[in-house]
Amino acid sequence: MDSDPEIVRSRIMRDRRRLKMPVRFNDYDLNTDQETGFFHNVMNNHEMSSEPVSYDEVMKLPTEERQKWHDAMDVEMQALIENRTWTEVLRPENTKVITCKWVFKEKSDGDMSIYKARLVARGFEQDEKFNFEDTYAPVAKLQTLRILLAVSVHKGMEIHQMDVVCAFLNGNIDEIVYMEKPNGFQSDTNTVLRLKKSLYGLKKSPKYWNVKLNDFLIEQGFKRSENDLCLYVKGSTYILIYVDDILLISKCENEINGLKDKFKNTFKMKDLGIVSKYLGMQIVRKGNTVKINQTDYIKSVLKKFNMDKCKPVSVPIDPNFTYSGEADPRYETMCRSLIGALLYVSLCSRPDIMVSVSILARNQHIANENLWIALKRVLRYLQGTVDLSLEFPVDKNPEIDLEAYADADWAGDTATRKSTSGYIIKLFGCLVLWQSRRQSSVSLSTAEAEYISASEACSDIIWTVYILNDLGIDVKKPITLHEDNQAAIKLTAGQSKRSKHIDIRFHFIRNKVEEGLIELKYVDSNNQLADILTKPLPYPKLMGFRNKLGVK
Numbered sequence: 001m002d003s004d005p006e007i008v009r010s011r012i013m014r015d016r017r018r019l020k021m022p023v024r025f026n027d028y029d030l031n032t033d034q035e036t037g038f039f040h041n042v043m044n045n046h047e048m049s050s051e052p053v054s055y056d057e058v059m060k061l062p063t064e065e066r067q068k069w070h071d072a073m074d075v076e077m078q079a080l081i082e083n084r085t086w087t088e089v090l091r092p093e094n095t096k097v098i099t100c101k102w103v104f105k106e107k108s109d110g111d112m113s114i115y116k117a118r119l120v121a122r123g124f125e126q127d128e129k130f131n132f133e134d135t136y137a138p139v140a141k142l143q144t145l146r147i148l149l150a151v152s153v154h155k156g157m158e159i160h161q162m163d164v165v166c167a168f169l170n171g172n173i174d175e176i177v178y179m180e181k182p183n184g185f186q187s188d189t190n191t192v193l194r195l196k197k198s199l200y201g202l203k204k205s206p207k208y209w210n211v212k213l214n215d216f217l218i219e220q221g222f223k224r225s226e227n228d229l230c231l232y233v234k235g236s237t238y239i240l241i242y243v244d245d246i247l248l249i250s251k252c253e254n255e256i257n258g259l260k261d262k263f264k265n266t267f268k269m270k271d272l273g274i275v276s277k278y279l280g281m282q283i284v285r286k287g288n289t290v291k292i293n294q295t296d297y298i299k300s301v302l303k304k305f306n307m308d309k310c311k312p313v314s315v316p317i318d319p320n321f322t323y324s325g326e327a328d329p330r331y332e333t334m335c336r337s338l339i340g341a342l343l344y345v346s347l348c349s350r351p352d353i354m355v356s357v358s359i360l361a362r363n364q365h366i367a368n369e370n371l372w373i374a375l376k377r378v379l380r381y382l383q384g385t386v387d388l389s390l391e392f393p394v395d396k397n398p399e400i401d402l403e404a405y406a407d408a409d410w411a412g413d414t415a416t417r418k419s420t421s422g423y424i425i426k427l428f429g430c431l432v433l434w435q436s437r438r439q440s441s442v443s444l445s446t447a448e449a450e451y452i453s454a455s456e457a458c459s460d461i462i463w464t465v466y467i468l469n470d471l472g473i474d475v476k477k478p479i480t481l482h483e484d485n486q487a488a489i490k491l492t493a494g495q496s497k498r499s500k501h502i503d504i505r506f507h508f509i510r511n512k513v514e515e516g517l518i519e520l521k522y523v524d525s526n527n528q529l530a531d532i533l534t535k536p537l538p539y540p541k542l543m544g545f546r547n548k549l550g551v552k
Helices: 005-016 038-043 055-059 063-082 142-155 205-219 253-266 295-304 329-348 351-361 369-384 446-470 486-491 504-515 529-533 539-548
Strands: 086-090 100-109 112-121 158-164 191-195 231-234 237-242 245-250 269-274 281-286 289-293 390-392 402-409 420-427 430-438 479-483 518-522
Touching: 055 063, 055 100, 063 100, 063 112, 142 158, 142 237, 142 245, 142 289, 142 390, 142 420, 142 430, 142 446, 158 253, 231 446, 237 253, 245 253, 253 269, 281 295, 295 329, 295 369, 329 351, 329 369, 351 369, 351 420, 351 430, 351 529, 351 539, 390 430, 402 446, 402 529, 420 446, 420 529, 430 446, 430 529, 446 479, 446 486, 446 504, 446 518, 486 518, 504 518, 529 539
Parallel strands: 402 479, 479 518
Antiparallel strands: 086 191, 100 112, 158 245, 158 269, 231 237, 237 245, 281 289, 289 390, 402 420, 420 430
16 A cells, blocks of 8 residues: 555545546537547448348348348339330340449338339440530529529419429430349340330430420420520429429419329329428428428438537637648548538528538638538537528518629638628519629729629629519519629729729629619618628627528
8 A cells, every 4th residue: 555645645636637528529418438439420320221232232131121122123123114114135246235233222101111122224334435425414593493482472373393203214315225134133144135215323314304304395385494494484384393303383273283284194293282392491381471491401410410419509600710720531521521511501591601611611622620610610500590491571672673782701711812702682572592602813902802793793683684584574674783882883883993904704794784784772781681691790790681681
């Protein structure tokens, strides 16, 4: 036993010492007894899937489980045969034959599990001599969706939704593609499958489906918009396409029902009724107001990154935030994944986080703990505002069809000294378009930065006018663009020796002012709604602008 008083005293002091959790973990309700590491928890927070990843794994399953997956494959094969997806031919000589793969998915339907199998072609094996540059298939712009929501509220229109079952299988291919028979159905190795219709996994499958759907809609008398190739118009009836998700918009319910019948007679469809969920957004109609939110999606992101029990904060990013440090490979995958999820939220329904996410996204190439902590702060902000919706109310000022706000934060990026443009566009009092973007060149003054931002906003104003013209809606002119910099407003009125160096592409706003399309009006900074898109704001300003934008 130790008798030295100094040794005893040292042991007592050491035993009394309390080990505290690092401050960076304050976001979490941690189980300190858990042995798994922090990174392991974040990257593997979901339970391991019981779904097989290959045909070989299916064959190793117990007999009963294996039979369920075999039944699912039989159903898929029968559907493909009935669809006349291929013809069986002798194996060609000196010709590329691609392989295919089974993809398995177990879905829950109440207390029952539904086993699904999908046959996917390995399109990456296709011969390079084919023109694979022509694989583009358009999808609807989110801005177009919000414009249609604002128009539907303004005109009292109904919005219904349909879904095409196995959409890509409907496309007719215009090239020769041979494919091996799928595992489990290889009775004769001397024959292969020559595809007659598109199959999931082919490089041009999305295009084949888009061409098929476009031809169908043209036959029904619809006109395709040149400004959004997924918008179709026939009189006062509109259709918006996002791959296989279809929105039907009209004041006449009989018109919508007639369209549904035509779709069902041509394709295998699901009638989802009045739209309620679209592209990860909940669309709710209450009286004369439509609201869109991403509550479910945000909750899933919080859970994915173990932040579903984090402590909320009042602002998504510190107004004085600066980034520093070197890249840490441990954080790269997590940061990129989270930035992608947050960008989608900011683009769909939450303009209040756009500038924060944009600032953080610029630094993802040097991801480290500092970036990860800053990204978690955005999640903490979303945790406290998860139920907010972007509202589309009935316009209280019908005299104003379209108006915009443009602002800039001069030299706000401390690393490059480039400015940040921010602008919004409101239609019938509803927010339909917003953008936060770092400018491509360094501005020499606040006026120049604001002038460039106004010019960028002008481009999207013109596009919005074109979309509205496609919908048969005439916009009152001139369209007001609110600007809080008097010098920038004067620059749009004529040439100045201080503007000679500005890139010529930004000067077209002068032409639009001269033509009478755009009119710049001064607005004081306290009412400059685009300020929320140029720089991080303190809570009082953030909340005020957020409410004025309709995020409530």
